[in-house]
Amino acid sequence: MKLLILLAALASVVLASSYDKKGVAVATDKLYIKECGACHFAYQPGLLPANAWQKMMSNLENHFGSDASLAKEDFDSISKYLNKNSAEKFMNYKRSARIVNSLRVGEVADSISKTPYMIEKHKKIREDLITQEEVKGIFNCTACHTTAQKGIYSEKDIMIPNFGRWED
């Protein structure tokens, strides 16, 4: 009996911490997609926790070396959207959960590419395939992840320019 209770308790812990959805929730906010997607892929908000989005939004005048400043009303609206849909609020999605769980307690990521999970997932890729003209950097999800727009980053959907399919 005791064993059964223990097993049940263990199972509930495992279930509570597991995800039931693939990938990451798709980006839906029109203003976010228009403004942020003007210069780069409109990353799903579930790819970073709220504290990281907040840190990024606090310095849009120098956004990875570019001026990405917004009008006040757009800044407020986009900040709210990112905060409402950030990774730690969507732990039922596999990628959001993996990203959040990879961060150390108190660690605030500077970018999606700099989260431990992303570094780990991309470390076996040859440097020249990442820096090549068609890709430019790890930040360019859609260059290789053909279903990135749908929030799906499965291995079977990877197609690296000048290389082909990726099998780990």
Added chain:
Amino acid sequence: MKLIFALLLFLTISSASVVDEYLNTLTKEAKIENPSFSGFDLKKGEEIFTSKHIGKKGKEVSCVSCHGDDLSKTSKNFFTAKEIEPLSPTANSQRFSEVKTIEKWLRRNFNDVYNREGTAQEKGDVITYIINK
């Protein structure tokens, strides 16, 4: 059909007036900056658009780096490879159709290429170049 035609005509005229009105605003500002202001200069605008400078990222870039040589064609962001719709309003009616958007991109892109915002004269010059190219 006539209605669609009239609507299209109206849209063409109204988008033309957005940039014209904005140029009028810049003219007023330029006269305050410089009492002997004598209008916007397409040639100077071309120089602003095509000349290279050490930009905000520390790399030598010009407006052309991202917008390309042919403003009627799509181009690619120099740093992110993201596609950029044509900048020319004759090729892309979305361009120069909203003052808020014009101001946003002038502020950002002057900072990106010149590491400072443009003066009213410079902004007027470069717009004059873009819309007539």
